[in-house]
Amino acid sequence: MELSAASLPATFRCLNELGIDSRVTKFVLPIGAMVNMDGTALYEATASIFIAQMNGMDLSLGQVITVSVTATLASIGAASIPSAGLVTLVIVLTALGLPVNDISLIIAIDWFLGRLRASVNVIGDAFGCGFVYHLSKDDLEELTSEESATNDEPL
Numbered sequence: 001m002e003l004s005a006a007s008l009p010a011t012f013r014c015l016n017e018l019g020i021d022s023r024v025t026k027f028v029l030p031i032g033a034m035v036n037m038d039g040t041a042l043y044e045a046t047a048s049i050f051i052a053q054m055n056g057m058d059l060s061l062g063q064v065i066t067v068s069v070t071a072t073l074a075s076i077g078a079a080s081i082p083s084a085g086l087v088t089l090v091i092v093l094t095a096l097g098l099p100v101n102d103i104s105l106i107i108a109i110d111w112f113l114g115r116l117r118a119s120v121n122v123i124g125d126a127f128g129c130g131f132v133y134h135l136s137k138d139d140l141e142e143l144t145s146e147e148s149a150t151n152d153e154p155l
Contacts, residue, residue: 004037015126028132043113044089
């Protein structure tokens with residue numbers, strides 16, 4: 001599957017089977033599927049550095065930081081559609097002053113890289129759910145016990 005958003009039903013099911021509260025998964029996963037594009041950020045940074053090296057450019061520390069920041073921001077704004085990373089890669093390449101035409105070097109394998117990006121995105125979303133659940137576990141249990149106490153009272 002190339003889209004992390006398309007894998008949401010399977011991710012919901014897997015996290016519920018792992019014991020993550022459904023209130024957490026229903027809140028975190030949709031947000032993560034739209035905003036948390038770890039795989040896309042890694043892809044854009046790696047592809048930019050690859051294209052720079054193909055053009056014989058050695059990136060300075062400042063340029064590597066520019067790649068990291070630009071790739072992160074571009075990935076947050078990336079649409080959750082196939083090959084959206086190719087479109088946002090233009091932003092990163094432009095920030096470095098690299099030729100945008102060299103994206104054609106990446107297009108040939110983008111179908112495969114898209115699946116890897118989606119896998120990294122889903123793992124990041126699942127980790128985020130686990131982290132939020134760990135932090136809010138006590139509060140969720142308290143809310144559950146309050147709800148059951150309220151439901152047990154006679155009317």
